[in-house]
Amino acid sequence: MKFLLTSAGIKNKSIYDTLVDMLGKPIAEANALCIPTAIYAIPGGATKSWEFLTGQATTPMCELGWKSMGVLELTALPSINEELWVPVVKEADVLLVNGGDPLYLSYWMRQSGLADLLPSLDAVYVGLSAGSMVMAPNIGEFFVGWTPPNGGDETLGLVDFAMFPHLDHEMLPYNTMAAAERWAAGMHGPAYAIDDQTAIKVIDGAVEVVSEGHWKLFSP
Template identity: 55%
Template sequence: MKMLLTSGGVTNSSIRSALVELLGKPIEECHALLIPTAQWGHPLCSPQTVWMSTAGRWPDQQGLTELGWRSVGVLELSALPTIGRERWESWVAAADALLVDGGEAIYLSRWMRESGLADLLPSLADTVWVGVSAGSMVMTPRIGKQFVEWDVEGSDEALGLVDFSIFPHLDYPGWDSNSSDSAARWAAEIEGHSFAIDDHTALAIQEGEVRVVSEGKWLELNA
């Protein structure tokens, strides 16, 4: 699976170009599925924020569904165990991109495992995983205790499909807890290789190679 791991979505031309490169064809020729599941696990999200993501109505932000896809559908992971894998697996296999929204990464990890999607991902060689915030962090080994908002098991361990962790929304205006100093303290706790990225930065992963795509600010930590 190819990945475009972002903090804020496809927010500039450099990230958009990286997405097109990973897709191997124009966005307008591609089919996408939006996965909003992570939002249900985060206390700051609601049915209204899920609608804003689905409809592409976040103010002053071009993130996921509004990029000009040939088609966009919604894939709610918590529903998949009730309908059977033989039905939904074909939907995923037919998608060029999975657009994975932000929210609570550990909650998302739980439903990726329970739905069976996590097991399917290694077979999706040509599919592009486009993550936003928690949708990116879920692919890492750990997210850090301060990002756990759904503390059922008390763990910050995610799927570990990449070998680095991600600190999102670096130096976001008004978010003191996302400062560069906070990122350094977070990295000391994580101990493993990690990146702190702002909303104008992405990590493009193909065939194991990680490339930073940025028109903003980013830090590599514990390299």
């Protein structure tokens, strides 16, 4: 699977062009599946989910002009037959995975069976904030909100680095470079701090930073 891990969606031309290149076709010819699940574990999640799906958020994902768009709600999947949703996922060109709480998203990706399916897909996985962080081996104490049944900060580990999104965001005064440095000191592998104008592209394990903003790689 190809990963485009963003802090805040498709925020600039560099990230947009990278997405189109990864798709191998124009966005208008690509079929998208939107996954809002992570957002429900934070305050105002229901409203924020609607804003994400209808393109009213400030994190461009669903409003880019896809050929078709569906919604995959992970919490519903364990209660229905796999034949009702697995073929839909396999046919999608892109998965658009909303932000919110990364541990809640990780839990439901596992519970639903999507986590097991992801490595075999040909689709492009586009993450937004928590939707990106969930691909890391873990997220660090700084980002722990919702607590999974077994505790800890472990996520899916489909990439070998961690992410600190929304670096220096005006509405997130604690997301400073100094905070990112303290966070990275507690991580056990490579860790990226990225702002909202930055994304990380991963294909077959090869990592490339795409940015019109600022970012920093912390090596262990």
